[in-house]
Amino acid sequence: MRNPLAMVAAASLLGTVALTGCAKASHDGASADGGGPTKITMWTHSAGNPGELAVYRRIIDDFNASQGEYQIVQQNFPQGSYNDAVTAAAAARKLPCLIDMDGPVMPNWAWAGYLQPLDLPASLTDSLLPTAVGTYRGKVYSAGYWDAALSLFARRSVLEKNGIRIPTVEQPWTLAEFDAAVGKLKDSGYKTPLDLGAADKGEWWSYAYSPMLQSAGGDEIDRSGMRTAQGALNGPAAVAFFSWFQKAFKEGWANSDGPVGNQNFVDDKVALSYTGVWNAKDALDKVGSDLLILPPVDFGKGPRIGGGSWQWGISAGCGKAQSEGARKYLEFSFQDKYLTAFSDSQVVIPATAGATAASKYFGPDGALRQFAVLSQKFALARPATPGYPVVSTSFEKAAKDIMNGADVKPALDAAVQAIDSDIKSNNGYGN
Template identity: 35%
Template sequence: MHRALIVGVLGAALVLAGCGGGGHGEDRGRTARGDTTCDGRIEGTAHITVWYHTGQSSEFGTLRSQAEEFNRAQKEVRVELVPLPRARSYTDLVLSAAASGDLPDLLDFNGPNLYSYAWSGKLKPIDSCVPKSVRSDLLPSIRAQGTYAGRLWGISTFDSGMGLFVRPSVLKKAGVRIPKGIGDAWTATELTGILHTLRARGVRRPLDLRLSHVAPGEEWNTYGFAPAVESAGGALVDPVHYRTADGYLNSPESVTALTVLQSWQKDGLVDPDKDGRAFAAGRSVISWVGNWKYGEFTKAFPGDVALVPLPDFGRGTVTGMGSWQWGITSNAGDGDAVWRFLAHLLKPEQVYRMSVANGAIPATNSAVRLSPRFGTKGPERLFIEQLRNGVAVPRPRTPAYPAITDAFSRAFARIMLDGAPVRQALDQAVAAIDKDLAAHDGYPQGES
């Protein structure tokens, strides 16, 4: 599939904009293995092509405006923005373009795919592009998600976070305590009791787990509920060497955590959420979800929505993290030109601007300081504290992640929707993951 064909099929590319400085001079990030993506020079006028998934219209509209401004502000780099559909077909397009050598200069992709893309040679490391000042301004979660094999391969302008949105008025009437922060999370046992108390008080299905999004292969299953496994002391795969899932995903701790979740479903405490509005419509008063629902929920219940940590299954609360990232592809002709555009997107005012548009968490400390929602006394401050203090755990940083998430997602759907035996479903997921790991010899670093 050639780039011209993609553009022809999906609509004419928009020639757009941006401005800014790059990672040049003494303040450049570290370089390893002798390869550099940025050398501090741009030859003539550089033209770069950017692929971007089309999600929220406000998000894409903001990026388009940022690119237009960039192009107007300087003449060295011209940005061509190519919007592509956000769906599984997006990943298929990327893989097809990589196979035919037609990747763009700058690629937007879901964060956990970075490790597979880096390992297989689709991306260039960007250590030589990112100045220390920019690197230190990034939230630690952004640096963690973008790092593979000791190198930085990707960078994002926003992050995500998980928690429980609750209705304080309802909980207080039921005599339920409301956690104050990370160290005060409900235990899983405590939450089970709270759910039964709320049902006795007339809330028939008090918990929203976004079951409308739970289906085999859906990333929500892994993003949303791997934290329960990790909070119990389990893991999706060996977290150090990534050589096997056996003894980790099917460990007693993992089985216990998912058995608790399944028990909530079996006991009728979870709303089916067929319309995707269990919490917003008032049927549930506790919603296990991410930052992107804040606007909808607070609009539905002004002044009566609070954010608390996910429950502690035994080893402390754990939350999901990670979102879409930018990477410089192996096809990029001039890494410095690409970085010049990325540097514009990472300016504090631009990061904050994007977070307002899409409701996501700003990726830099400087942008967080501009945000009333995520600032020191902001209503969503918990998300920042989780991302900074190690409560947020990145999805497994291995090229095997596509196989890991597919296997776990299918197991979780069977557990929650079909009532499958938890240990049996996890054993089957382990077998699928270990088969992929064996087929690739554990994905040795430095080889593809």
């Protein structure tokens, strides 16, 4: 399966367009065709992913056959051109009715007037994982079929050989335990015992490392008002965490380069790999029953992992009849059987308990069940603010600078200044 974060950087650029583009985006006016069904256009970024498209095709065909009032018309874009297509459509006020988007970018689009509230039944949205529901200013604007989750991969045999306690959800590693474990593994012969995924780029940095910061007591922004990053991203807890982060590379525990993905772990070049569910099936195939899917480290304030992935929304310019049909389609599409099919095709965590129970990977006896548990217990969505694209890129720059040896506090202060300047220049984004 492809990394579900691969398009987030592009989506973040889309969010930036919302800062400078038109205040309202409009639909291109799909309408009833001579007494036939009302056509509703739906855009996805899924071209090139046959498994994903097959599930969408099944849902659309079933919905279109189930009634005669609406017809969903699907258009698929490759990842590389989806950004350009949505940007152009928004500027021309010709967004389709149904669009998929990465969850953390949704508040920017809602603030810019690109989206309308979903207005799906509360019984539906309440049944989804919290990180699969996009809420902005008290209203639900997006909802998704699945979520991703992060974990530490390890080999049971390696931990047992080195006398390292296997952490559990109930008793994860403390930071002191984690440091001791990494030190033992380095002494045992691993030149670089830990793969933190630092060779990746873009949204991975916020998705992967801000939960560690949150576990330490900091954050990317003060979520109580979403008006400043001061104290959250550069306070004592943040400085302490990023000092540890820098130490991990300085001490040779982790590398800043290397292959993106899980190959170093599969090849036993590293003992611990901080990675996502999208790499789990390959690791399971290669490592087998020796694979451990471990909970995140507790940096002091409880374990955290990132949450929130691709979700569906309805554009603000979608006409009344089309909007009603879009809602009916979305409500239809959230049946457990479709969410299970999507999950098992893409190896991602289903958004409902019923779909999870039926999944061959994440059900009660599934080999990847632990990921569903980690998502339910530890996942935290990224900040729901229209300024998130700037938050994310500023966080990434600061973290990379620190990794490469920059003084911690000045690097964090620079990120705070960039974030707060953006918020100020946009009049607080209405907060």
